[in-house]
Amino acid sequence: MLRIAPVAAFILMAPLGAQTVVVQPAPGIRATETRTVPIAQGGSLKVSNVNGHIRVTVWERPDVEFTGAFVPGAGKEQVKVVLEPRNGGLEIRGEYPKDSHKGPVCEMDLKVPRSVLPILETVNGLVELKDVAGAAACRTVNGAIRVEHLQGALTAETVNGGITGSDLAGPVTARTVNGAIRLAAQNLKGRLKATTVNGTLRIRSEGARDVSAAKHRFEASFGDSAQVLQIKTVNGDITLD
Incomplete structure (x- = not known):
């Protein structure tokens, strides 16, 4: 018990x-x-x-x-x-x-x-979050999401708006329909899955292994973590620094 x-x-x-x-x-x-x-x-x-x-x-x-x-x-x-x-x-x-x-x-x-x-x-409306240590979930429909200096896991979801994140230390799930996604993650670990339909992928791939890449899709493993990092948009670019 x-x-x-x-x-x-x-x-x-x-x-x-x-x-x-x-x-x-x-x-x-x-x-x-x-x-x-x-x-x-x-x-x-x-x-x-x-x-x-x-x-x-x-x-x-x-x-x-x-x-x-x-x-x-x-x-x-x-x-x-x-x-x-x-x-x-x-x-x-x-x-x-x-x-x-x-x-x-x-x-x-x-x-x-x-x-x-x-x-x-x-x-x-916009959702903005800064400097929190714990895991976070941010959701909107008509608005952007901005997250800075997050130590825990992040879930960010919108429909009409972009997603930006900087100094992210934990696993990330980011989804939008009409907007770009730009993330800066520390010591990226896990299986990254990034997809867009009408947009460009710009993925930092140093240290990546088991890479599978196409025009609108990129998958790769970083480090030895089993966690999955999902980044998805329909009409927008994806940038991972």
Whole structure:
């Protein structure tokens, strides 16, 4: 039977005093609101939005600072943002009115501890992440994804937008449809699979073995890792430095 040490159980507990916070400005006004809530060491951070970017940077505090720039919709309605602690982690979600001709917007900027495990999802907007140590997932539909200085694994997925990543130390899965992918990875290890339909491949191949290459496809192994690195686009170039 798997046993969890008491200290680990303590780490995953919700911080003392953690409670749900709701942010929603008065109807019809532009407003910027900031809230700070605690998060456990190594806790998960899930952020979901619809209209507006998600930008995440690191600071040296055991808290998450949320700053939302709110723009009302055509009917003066506002996004309601809920910050809800969950099992030592935190969920931040933008709740949008169902009936709106021109929907409201909330641009989300966050400061987080380096150890968080982020899942960042929006529909119409950029996703940007910097300096986090844990594994991360970044998803949008109409927007770009930018990731810098990530120690853990990265999953990055968009439809209409490019993906850029620099100083990436872990395994990478990057997919888009209409956009280019440009990545700079440290000490590349694993089986790389890169494909495009309408684009050019520019792959750094020093140290590669078991290479299989064609005009729009490149596969090769780097190092002795069994992990798979997948990079895929339809209409765009792929560059791996």
